[in-house]
Amino acid sequence: MKKLILSVMMLCALAPSFYAQKIKGSDTVLPLAQKEAEQFMKSNKQTVTVTGGGSGVGISALIQGSTEIAMASRSMKIDEKIKFQEKGRTLVTKIIAYDALAVVIHPSNKVSKLTRAQLEGIFTGKITNWKQVGGADLKIIPYSRETSSGTYEFFKEHVLLNKNYMSSILSMPATGAIIQSVSQTKGAIGYVGLAYINKSVKAIHVSFNGKTFIEPSLVNAVNKTYPIVRPLYFYYDKKNEPKVSSLVNYIISAKGQKIVREVGYVPLKM
Numbered sequence: 001m002k003k004l005i006l007s008v009m010m011l012c013a014l015a016p017s018f019y020a021q022k023i024k025g026s027d028t029v030l031p032l033a034q035k036e037a038e039q040f041m042k043s044n045k046q047t048v049t050v051t052g053g054g055s056g057v058g059i060s061a062l063i064q065g066s067t068e069i070a071m072a073s074r075s076m077k078i079d080e081k082i083k084f085q086e087k088g089r090t091l092v093t094k095i096i097a098y099d100a101l102a103v104v105i106h107p108s109n110k111v112s113k114l115t116r117a118q119l120e121g122i123f124t125g126k127i128t129n130w131k132q133v134g135g136a137d138l139k140i141i142p143y144s145r146e147t148s149s150g151t152y153e154f155f156k157e158h159v160l161l162n163k164n165y166m167s168s169i170l171s172m173p174a175t176g177a178i179i180q181s182v183s184q185t186k187g188a189i190g191y192v193g194l195a196y197i198n199k200s201v202k203a204i205h206v207s208f209n210g211k212t213f214i215e216p217s218l219v220n221a222v223n224k225t226y227p228i229v230r231p232l233y234f235y236y237d238k239k240n241e242p243k244v245s246s247l248v249n250y251i252i253s254a255k256g257q258k259i260v261r262e263v264g265y266v267p268l269k270m
Contacts, residue, residue, distance in 0.1 A: 025058020055150030125166030
């Protein structure tokens with residue numbers, strides 16, 4: 001029995017391909033990471049488990065050491081980096097893809113375009129009725145991701161210009177919940193990653209200059225005409241590089257980047 005145990009230990013030490021690893025974090029990155037892991041495991045002797053919860057949740061798990069990779073749709077905050085470094089660890093940051101952040105409304109809503117200033121007014125509570133932006137006389141019901149979400153942080157920083165969301169905003173625990181809520185509420189508006197858009201909601205054209213309104217699409221994200229595009233990250237501890245490098249390298253390879261496009265995100269290179 002001792003020989004058997006020793007043999008297994010030696011095999012594991014010599015063959016890191018038998019590692020199991022966890023990925024946790026951003027709901028935006030979730031469908032991409034799940035698809036990448038699924039294809040990766042078909043040709044690699046590794047077990048990869050992928051769970052969401054939000055960028056903040058994933059980064060917290062990485063700091064605590066309960067996940068090998070944190071996936072995030074925002075940059076790591078300074079205080080998060082300090083907490084990580086205080087544990088004697090070295091952070092590795094990898095951009096695995098890009099994403100266009102789409103603003104969605106109920107399909108029956110006649111509004112088709114909004115400026116950044118109008119979006120700021122809506123999500124900060126200064127604009128409360130669709131008639132104020134060319135729509136019907138209907139109360140606006142804004143939906144947001146919860147504060148642990150990287151999408152929440154990115155939208156606040158780049159669209160609201162760091163102004164606070166309205167206090168009565170409806171916070172959703174996951175991107176799928178925003179899609180469902182907007183699809184069932186006529187006055188609703190929310191924001192989601194490009195890959196989550198489906199026929200149950202209507203994506204509006206957005207303008208940051210007040211003149212040119214651009215549709216959120218893969219083509220417009222790639223050619224950089226759509227104004228709300230962001231990088232998607234993998235964070236991990238450098239000491240775990242031997243354990244995670246094969247998966248990370250797979251995702252940024254030509255095969256992995258093909259999956260990025262298929263899922264609905266923007267690949268690193270075109």
